Every structure is written in structure tokens, then in C-alpha cells.
Amino acid sequence: MTHIGMVYSRGRVEEKMLQEAAQRQGVQFTAVQDDTLILDLDPGALPFDAVLERSVSTTRGLYVLKFCGAHGIPAINRHAVAAACADKTETSLKLRRAGVPTPRTKVAFEQESALAALDQLGYPAVIKPTTGSWARMVARVDSRREAEQILEHRSELPNPVQQVYYLQEYVNKLGAAGEPTLHRDLRAFVVGDETIAAIWRNSPHWITNTARGGKASVCPVTPELHDLCQRAAAAVGGGVLALDLMETSAGLVCHEINHTMEFRNSVAPTGVDIPGKIIEYCVRQAKA
Numbered sequence: 001m002t003h004i005g006m007v008y009s010r011g012r013v014e015e016k017m018l019q020e021a022a023q024r025q026g027v028q029f030t031a032v033q034d035d036t037l038i039l040d041l042d043p044g045a046l047p048f049d050a051v052l053e054r055s056v057s058t059t060r061g062l063y064v065l066k067f068c069g070a071h072g073i074p075a076i077n078r079h080a081v082a083a084a085c086a087d088k089t090e091t092s093l094k095l096r097r098a099g100v101p102t103p104r105t106k107v108a109f110e111q112e113s114a115l116a117a118l119d120q121l122g123y124p125a126v127i128k129p130t131t132g133s134w135a136r137m138v139a140r141v142d143s144r145r146e147a148e149q150i151l152e153h154r155s156e157l158p159n160p161v162q163q164v165y166y167l168q169e170y171v172n173k174l175g176a177a178g179e180p181t182l183h184r185d186l187r188a189f190v191v192g193d194e195t196i197a198a199i200w201r202n203s204p205h206w207i208t209n210t211a212r213g214g215k216a217s218v219c220p221v222t223p224e225l226h227d228l229c230q231r232a233a234a235a236v237g238g239g240v241l242a243l244d245l246m247e248t249s250a251g252l253v254c255h256e257i258n259h260t261m262e263f264r265n266s267v268a269p270t271g272v273d274i275p276g277k278i279i280e281y282c283v284r285q286a287k288a
């Protein structure tokens with residue numbers, strides 16, 4: 001029988017849903033807390049046919065996936081895929097290279113060069129950390145003066161990666177018809193070669209993350225959306241991925257790909273068994 005190991009940090013709602021899905025499917029499933037994990041140069045610490053990586057810490061997750069790769073254990077997702085998603089700069093480079101529409105983006109390392117890059121992009125613009133999630137430290141700047149303040153603050157942060165200034169044009173997201181005051185973007189769930197579900201995230205704030213109060217509603221997976229999602233997922237190497245997209249007057253653009261996504265708020269509106277689909281995929285990837 002296939003044995004799936006899930007490496008996790010905290011038993012969030014998602015991890016419980018995954019465990020229940022495995023039980024429903026009769027799949028042997030062991031949850032390993034990353035606090036307790038001792039990895040070794042020789043295989044043995046992860047005695048599974050496949051590993052589902054669900055660490056809250058991106059750094060821990062990437063190390064676990066390194067060991068899976070070295071020991072020939074199928075991992076969801078592969079280390080290279082997770083590494084490409086963990087860093088917005090790398091994601092953007094891969095999307096651009098694959099010809100997937102993505103917002104105009106520049107990277108600079110100093111306050112002066114970042115301000116010059118923002119002048120080129122024009123205002124409003126968005127300053128993001130190149131790593132991170134839940135919209136932490138994602139800032140919209142409407143003027144050079146605001147940008148100076150944000151950059152000044154970031155320049156004092158101790159982690160040098162915070163001085164990798166990821167600068168992006170502000171995309172005017174098209175809202176739902178009849179709801180001109182709401183911002184919305186789109187989150188699509190890709191599992192292998194399927195686009196299993198998509199939601200719109202509606203919010204009075206331009207930041208629409210459901211972890212920040214964005215409300216999910218079902219978005220139909222049209223052939224066009226599926227095609228774009230497959231191309232975007234393939235650009236980072238494919239797997240179990242959540243794609244963040246924005247609707248513009250020129251069509252959809254993909255601005256982020258998440259490799260250990262939350263999905264608790266997306267199951268009810270879409271009616272799709274997202275954890276079940278993930279477990280099925282893990283079983284398909286498992287060592288024969």
C-alpha cells in the first residue's frame with residue numbers, strides 16, 4: 001500500500017483536511033512534525049513512497065525537499081519547483097521566459113536605484129519582499145515620497161534579502177461587474193495537468209488575500225484560464241500549485257505561484273475536494 005508522509009509545522013485546517021482525505025481514500029498516511037525531524041545524509045528519516053511538504057516555514061520546507069531529491073523520494077513539490085515559487089524574482093523570470101503574461105517588474109538593491117526603477121515603472125507601484133506570503137510587507141506606493149519612506153524603512157531591516165527590492169507596476173484589477181468598489185483577483189488551483197478549481201477573491205482593499213479578509217467566490221475554469229494556468233505552472237516545473245492572477249483590460253496576468261497553498265476557504269465555494277485531489281496526485285507520484 002502506498003505510504004504518504006506529510007511534513008508539517010502546525011496542524012492547520014489544511015493539514016487536517018489532507019489527513020482526512022487520505023483516510024477516506026484508504027491511503028497510509030503519516031504526519032511528521034518538522035520540529036521533531038532529524039534528516040540524515042543517508043536515507044531513512046523519511047521512509048515514505050512520497051512526501052507531501054506542508055511546512056509553514058519556507059526555509060524548512062526547502063531543506064526537506066533537498067533531502068527528498070537526494071534520496072530519490074518523490075516530493076510534492078519537487079525542490080526546484082518550490083525554490084522557483086519561494087522567490088518572486090525567480091517566479092517572474094520563469095514566467096517571462098515562458099511567455100506567460102506577468103506584470104512589469106524590476107529588482108534593485110539600493111534605495112537610489114530602487115527609486116530610479118520606480119520612476120521607470122511609474123506610480124502607483126508595488127514594493128514587495130522577494131520572499132514571503134500573506135501579503136506581508138507588500139506596499140502600494142502612490143508617489144516617490146511614499147516610496148522613499150518605505151525603502152528607508154526596508155533598508156534598516158536586518159535580513160539582507162529585505163534589501164532585494166522587488167518592484168512592480170500597480171495593476172488596476174478589473175472588479176466584478178456592478179461592484180465598482182471591490183477589488184478582485186483570481187486564485188487558481190493546479191494539480192498536475194488539471195486546473196481543479198478557481199476562486200475570485202473580492203475585497204474592499206487592493207490586497208485581496210483571503211488570509212487578509214478577501215472573500216472567495218467561485219470562478220469558472222474556462223479553457224482560456226486552464227490554458228494559461230497550465231503554461232504558468234509548467235514555467236516553474238509543475239505540481240500542486242496555487243496561481244495568483246489579475247484581470248486586466250488586456251487579459252489575465254499571473255503575478256505569483258504558491259507551492260504550499262492554503263485552500264480552506266476555497267473548498268466550500270467551489271465544491272471541489274481540493275485535499276482529495278492533492279492526495280490522489282501524491283499517490284500517482286509515489287514510488288511504484
Ligand SMILES: Nc1ncnc2c1ncn2[C@@H]1O[C@H](COP(=O)(O)OP(=O)(O)O)[C@@H](O)[C@H]1O
Binds near residue numbers: 133136169207208244
Ligand atoms: N502589481 C500588483 N498590482 C495590484 N495588486 C497587486 C499587485 N501585486 C499584488 N497585488 C495584490 O496584493 C496581494 C498580495 O500580492 P502577492 O504578490 O500575491 O503576494 P503574497 O505572496 O504576499 O500573497 C494580492 O491580493 C494581489 O491581488
Ligand SMILES: [Mg+2]
Binds near residue numbers: 135209
Ligand atoms: Mg499571493
